[in-house]
Amino acid sequence: xxxxxxxxxxxDVHKKSVMACLITPAANGERRKERRTFSTMTADLVxxxxxxxxxxxxxxxxxxxxxxxxxxxxxxxxxxxxxVVNAQHIKAVPGRKTDIKDAEWIADLLQHGxxxxxxxxxxxxxxxxxxxxxxxxLSEERSRVIARLQKGLEEAxxxxxxxxxxxxxxSAQQMLHALLEGELTPEAxxxxxxxxxxxxxxxxVQALTxxxxxxxxxxVAEPLKHLSELQEAIARLSTEIAERLRPYEELLVRWETIxxxxxxxxxxxxxxIGPAMQRFPSAQHLAxxxxxxxxxxxxxxxxxxxxxxxxxxxxxxxxxxxxxxxxHGKNAYLSAQYHRLAFRRGKQRAAVALAxxxxxxxxxxxxxxxxxxxxxxxxxxxxxxxxxxxRLVRQLEKLGFEVSLTPAVSxx
Numbered sequence: 001x002x003x004x005x006x007x008x009x010x011x012d013v014h015k016k017s018v019m020a021c022l023i024t025p026a027a028n029g030e031r032r033k034e035r036r037t038f039s040t041m042t043a044d045l046v047x048x049x050x051x052x053x054x055x056x057x058x059x060x061x062x063x064x065x066x067x068x069x070x071x072x073x074x075x076x077x078x079x080x081x082x083x084v085v086n087a088q089h090i091k092a093v094p095g096r097k098t099d100i101k102d103a104e105w106i107a108d109l110l111q112h113g114x115x116x117x118x119x120x121x122x123x124x125x126x127x128x129x130x131x132x133x134x135x136x137x138l139s140e141e142r143s144r145v146i147a148r149l150q151k152g153l154e155e156a157x158x159x160x161x162x163x164x165x166x167x168x169x170x171s172a173q174q175m176l177h178a179l180l181e182g183e184l185t186p187e188a189x190x191x192x193x194x195x196x197x198x199x200x201x202x203x204x205v206q207a208l209t210x211x212x213x214x215x216x217x218x219x220v221a222e223p224l225k226h227l228s229e230l231q232e233a234i235a236r237l238s239t240e241i242a243e244r245l246r247p248y249e250e251l252l253v254r255w256e257t258i259x260x261x262x263x264x265x266x267x268x269x270x271x272x273i274g275p276a277m278q279r280f281p282s283a284q285h286l287a288x289x290x291x292x293x294x295x296x297x298x299x300x301x302x303x304x305x306x307x308x309x310x311x312x313x314x315x316x317x318x319x320x321x322x323x324x325x326x327x328h329g330k331n332a333y334l335s336a337q338y339h340r341l342a343f344r345r346g347k348q349r350a351a352v353a354l355a356x357x358x359x360x361x362x363x364x365x366x367x368x369x370x371x372x373x374x375x376x377x378x379x380x381x382x383x384x385x386x387x388x389x390x391r392l393v394r395q396l397e398k399l400g401f402e403v404s405l406t407p408a409v410s411x412x
Contacts, residue, residue: 004113009052010106011062012099013069016040020048021103022055023111033107035100040068045075052080061110063087064118073120083110083117090115119289125274128244132271133314135237135264142230149223156220157210163203168227171197175208176224180217241267248275254365257372258358259334260326265318269362272315276366283363290315292356308352319355327354331377334358340380 012019018038026032036051038044052060060076061083062069069084076082090109109115121129146168150161158179164172174192178184190204197204245252248270255266273286280286287293291311297304327338327350334354341350365372381388393403 001112003111005059005111007055007057008059008061008107008110009057010103010108010110011060011072012102012106013062013065013072014040014099015068017099018045018048018072019099019103020052021100021107022052022057023107024055024057031111033104035103040071042071042075045072048072049076049079052076059083059110061085061106061115063090063106074123077123082120083115084120085115086118119279121274124244125271128241128267128271129314131237131241131244132268135234135241136268136314136317138230138234138237142227142234145223145226145230149220149227152216152219152223153210156212156216158212159207159210160204163200163207164197169197170194173224175204176220179208179212180221180224182212182217238264241271245270251275251366254369254371255362258322258326258361258365259329259332259372259374260322260324260358261362262325265322268314268318272312272318273362277363280363283360286363287356287359290319290359292316292319292352292359316355319358320351322358323351323354326358327351333375333377333379336377336380 007022007024009020009022012021016039018040020036020038022034022036024032024034034055036048038048057080059081062072062085064084064086073082073084085106090106106115120126149167153160160172160175161167164175166172167176171192171194175189178189178192186205186208189208190201193201193204245267252263252266252270255261255269256263261269273290277286280289284293288309289311291309293308294306295309297307323334323338326332326334327342329335334357337357338350338354341353345353361372364370389405393405396403
């Protein structure tokens with residue numbers, strides 16, 4: 001087979017050690033393999049980098065093993081061409097698996113150009129990714145703590161969540177703190193209601209009347225304290241993310257014109273796909289990389305499954321969340337598309353399909369530097385008017401009507 005890289009190395013990465021196999025040309029024209037083992041401590045990784053550099057190694061490849069590849073990539077980046085590859089693409093022959101053979105197999109595949117690199121964004125984008133993903137994790141933790149808070153209130157027969165739609169609102173928070181202090185009556189606590197909760201004061205009195213004991217107060221006070229700390233941490237992360245994305249303010253504002261996409265989701269999209277689309281030749285390539293388009297599984301001329309492939313779970317979650325928000329719009333193209341698909345394919349598939357549409361829109365707004373322009377809720381009706389008429393006639397006939405259509409005469 002053709003040799004693409006004369007001097008290259010394969011790394012088998014583990015939590016505590018890295019097995020390296022370096023391939024270089026020998027004096028007799030054959031290949032020479034040198035194997036060394038390094039620990040994952042910083043000093044040893046620097047020693048690995050220096051060794052590869054001294055041997056004039058041009059390419060290095062390693063599996064994307066959990067998070068263990070990241071510190072190695074950070075140390076080698078800028079000194080060597082590093083290729084991170086999907087572990088499923090480089091499985092060795094079964095029954096012959098050792099760390100040494102894994103490193104050799106990776107090096108052999110790399111030397112002959114048989115590896116497909118994964119997309120590794122630039123350093124600044126990886127930093128923003130870590131920040132946005134940490135914020136998402138904290139937000140998920142916040143939701144779990146709110147559930148524990150509600151469980152503690154239910155055990156004390158405090159039904160505040162049945163009346164207040166948001167336990168973290170100002171009114172509900174003030175009532176909860178007063179409840180823990182135990183000095184006010186339910187009628188007095190109900191007076192803390194603000195805005196749309198004011199008409200609910202009588203149900204609030206009943207909801208705040210329970211059997212709150214000392215251990216219940218402790219079980220409610222701890223989640224409240226934890227929630228306060230989480231909110232402060234999320235706020236600090238949001239400030240740091242906004243500061244790092246300040247150069248892309250115009251892009252964020254442009255994406256915010258898309259229904260369902262707010263600032264937080266726009267920041268996640270920038271962190272996951274970046275502000276430039278040169279790596280993706282078309283919107284379809286981006287959707288395929290993100291795992292937001294139907295997969296290919298065909299055998300014997302029969303399509304077996306169209307299940308979407310595994311892409312970025314962080315990007316997928318953000319897009320599906322935006323799709324659910326966009327589906328509630330009125331007289332909007334995205335809402336019309338969602339309801340059109342949900343009627344035939346179900347709500348979950350419709351949400352994923354709408355998320356795919358949102359990603360396509362994101363790509364074109366970035367490539368064409370334009371703001372989003374809605375096509376309107378009647379776009380699909382006007383696109384296929386005849387089929388729409390036939391469908392409505394069939395529905396009326398099923399209800400027992402005889403239908404004849406007469407075009408309306410337009411008045412001059």
